[in-house]
Amino acid sequence: MNPLGKGQFYLVREDVLTESMQKMLEAKRLLASGEERTIQEATKRVGLSRSAYYKYRDTVFPFESIARERILTIFIQLEDRQGSLATILQIISDARCNVLTIHQTIPVQGRANITLSLDVTEMPIKMDEFMQRMKAPNFIDSVHLISSGAL
Template sequence: MDSKDYKKFYLIREDVLPESVVKTLMIKDALKNDPTLSIFEAVKQFDLSRSAFYKYRDTIFPVDEKMENTKEFTLILYVNDIIGMLAEVLNKLSALNLSVLTIHQSIPMDNRATITVSLDAKGTNLEIDDVIASLQTIDYVSKVELISMTI
């Protein structure tokens, strides 16, 4: 494979993206939601040049948009070492209609552990952000991160 043909992909939080990239995403969403809207009108509405829009439009997309067909992803949860913690996480995942593909719980150190779960979300219309937000509501879960996904 020629290295010029290979493109790396990155997951990056929206708050660190340049303004022109964020506006491109907003324009793409507006165009998707209103088929009568022209690109000229959309870029004018969001105060972005057409050249900037064309530069980014085929290179940036929301994670959930690319998950429409596969819906498989892996999360890592940082938790306190509390009896029943894994069961509570699994109960929450079941309530969200998520199927667990793989699961790993680390050996606790200093009363902290990690739980890594690979999930199949075909049984739900939830977006990744919704799943993460729901898992963060569990007592003694300090952080939840997306670490991989199938695209």
């Protein structure tokens, strides 16, 4: 009998995981990123047996993969140009973010403000890279992170 109870969860540092568990997590990452297409290819690349992969795949997860949805709110100041909002939304879509709310002010003297709330749960890039992409168009004056966090 398990004194801790079946189905109990623990948060542990990576360095205390067995080598097989660490390799299984790397194989999962390779599959999720598309670097490898099959479990056989991924396990071979990391030096892990498929049986060990199957043993741990449904019980060991990176912390980020079990975190709840992440919400990001950003404030953008921009030059009002035709198609600017469409460009911003394309950047967001390319980063696999989901727009939850959007508010755009009426342009005054050729400038407008946009406040966006985004679900960034599926975003595969780091936050600093995402912010750089948002600042890249030449009509953007500034992009500010207002808040971020879990639901």
